[in-house]
Amino acid sequence: MQISFTLNGRPTTVDAEPATLVAELLRERLNLTGTHIGCDTSQCGACVVHLNGLPVKSCTLLAPALDGATLLTIEGLQGVPGSNQMHPMQEAFREHHGLQCGFCTPGMLMTAVALATEKPDLTEADVRHGLEGNICRCTGYQNIVVSVMAGAVAMNAAKGE
């Protein structure tokens, strides 16, 4: 079936079987391999993308759900639009060592950006509760939480400029 949607700001049309998962479509058809598949059972959150602005697990989303929708993947996160600059949340993860192997990082970032967008004055409890669906097997979460808090502050500051 024909599926038309906006992918990272660009109008996109693909012809895909309805039984295609969005994670597969992104990685195997559209060559956007930043979205990772960790568990493939909707537990780990490495595949989180924003569907119409909301974070969802793309390994548990059928391609037809994209029709008419707006999709943002990790490749679409950026600081200044059109630049090569990192998003403030990405900067915060780098600055505060919010990753080790990096496998979970795309999903962590997408969830973190959604959290900070929804609630600009995040508390540590909000962050820990909000990251419940994202699993990291390296860091013990400590630095991820620190990074998300710092990234939220940076996003607020960037908004105020």
Place this chain on the structure above:
Amino acid sequence: MKPFAYHQPDQIPHAAKLLTSIEDSKLVAGGMTLIPTLKQRLASPPALIDLSRLGNLKGIADDGATITIGAMTPHVVVAASKLVQARIPGLAALASMIGDPAVRIRGTIGGSVANNDPAADYPAGVLGLGATIVTSTREIAADGFFRGLFETALEPGEIITAIRFPVPLKAGYAKFKAPASRYALVGVFVAKFAEGVRVAVTGAGSGVFRVPPMEEALSQNFDPSAIAAIKIDTDGLTSDIHAEADYRAHLVTVMTKRAVDAALS
């Protein structure tokens, strides 16, 4: 996943017609259970009927003595609803505890109730509040709706359109979750009405069930101490790698006390 045809009807009668005319076809709402099931090939329906384009199935309405939640309303909307938080805070709390944030954005109340997973949260809220399941053809009382492991009173071709909840005097939900899946190892919903108290348990057995001795004790005295000494029988309770039946039985009492505490707070 095996290939399937995909239908996106925009009228309920059309959806119902597709469901009855295509043998073994399945409805898909949020897909949070169905898609993993398809991926594991535990089901391979020839067609999916997507309910997301049907009008009027999303949203929450205050009808005075009751609150009606459209079947396609996602958990995140129920959890964040000022109306539900004000009128049935225990139900908003229950919705906020389902799965994780990404699951709550996609998963729907109608999907959860129709699926009747033995460890899902909503069946406890629906049975505990004595809600009414509104379908494309009729209305079904919660007491006659849940029929054990993944079984419900829904007939072939019948589609849930809304759930209507009576507004209680007080209500609370407490769950002891399995940490990996975040399903209820045991979850208990307690609701106090003028006519008495209802206690509904999920996660402990093959389907959601009520606990009459606890309901009687709490109707006399709505306080955690009233049921502290009531133990439930382990007969029919689940034993698996997560917990033995006797532990689940113990948790029913503990979670009921916490649910009453939550209702009183």
